[in-house]
Amino acid sequence: MTIDPVNLAAILAMGALTYLTRILGFLIADRLPRSGPVRIGLDALPPAVLVSVIAPAVLSGPIEAAAALVTLLLALRLPLVVVVFAGVALVAALRATFG
């Protein structure tokens, strides 16, 4: 039960920058552009990050790609927790069958 110094450095750096993003909104509320290219870029940030993260994993093999497609369709209708359980169960079943 220890803390590695490099891991702690990473955690502190992540924490400091995360706090910065949180306090910044309160402090610059009156100066943030409500429109224009900066605003469009900021609005696009969350989906851009999410897709960048999962794209290599999703396209790593046919089982993962098929499961991702099914997950996407399920997510249109079902709550998050159910979707995650279904996606995980499907990958496990496909790997057990074809893997």
Next chain:
Amino acid sequence: MTEQQRSEVRAALVAVFPTVAACIPFALILGQQATAKGLSPLEMLAMSSIVFAGSAQLLAVGLWTMPAPVPALALMALLINLRHTLMGASLQAKVAHFGRWRFVAAYVLTDESWALSERRALGAPLTRTFYFTVALSLFVCWQIASVTGTLIGAWLTHPETWGLDFAFPAIFIALALGFWKGARRTGPVLAASALTAVMVHTALPGAWYVIAGALAGIAAAVLTAPRSTTASLGAAS
């Protein structure tokens, strides 16, 4: 505690309950994956209490190697959490009366506490009691569940057999849908991000593919934005 504060606490607990329930499986998976990457329960607790940002932590653990890629992890946390700046900006008018407590409020600001507070503010003034009851409920639940996940995770030696490595992609696919604003606006962002991320992932080691993909998506959004909208709104601001 006054009667008014008690009723604010009650309203906040009722509002936050479904979100607390939903974050437990998230945090358990986070802890399990952290163990798989070699992080100790104490390191998990440090990360959950110091960073306290669900998607950034899930991502960080996915990208974690030994030794930790500190600059890439920090930059990733910054990029992922920049959305908090927008949330804070929209919440500022409702929390201005918190005074110095805003600096504490910012520490526990999450997507969920932001959304619940904005919804509360539609019908009633947002009190400090309501805000902190919601935010601290999530905070405490997140600590307990993520550390519990690391303890359970030690028993799961081959998570890929159970498909558990697919939990992250599944969570993020479902979350990404929430940002869908039509093929015209969101399509180019997703295509540019996915293509760039896959290319950089095969070319470079580490977490840079996330940053490259995110920047490509932003560029695509700005370049494909309807010119008239940009111009007219830009002129109005």
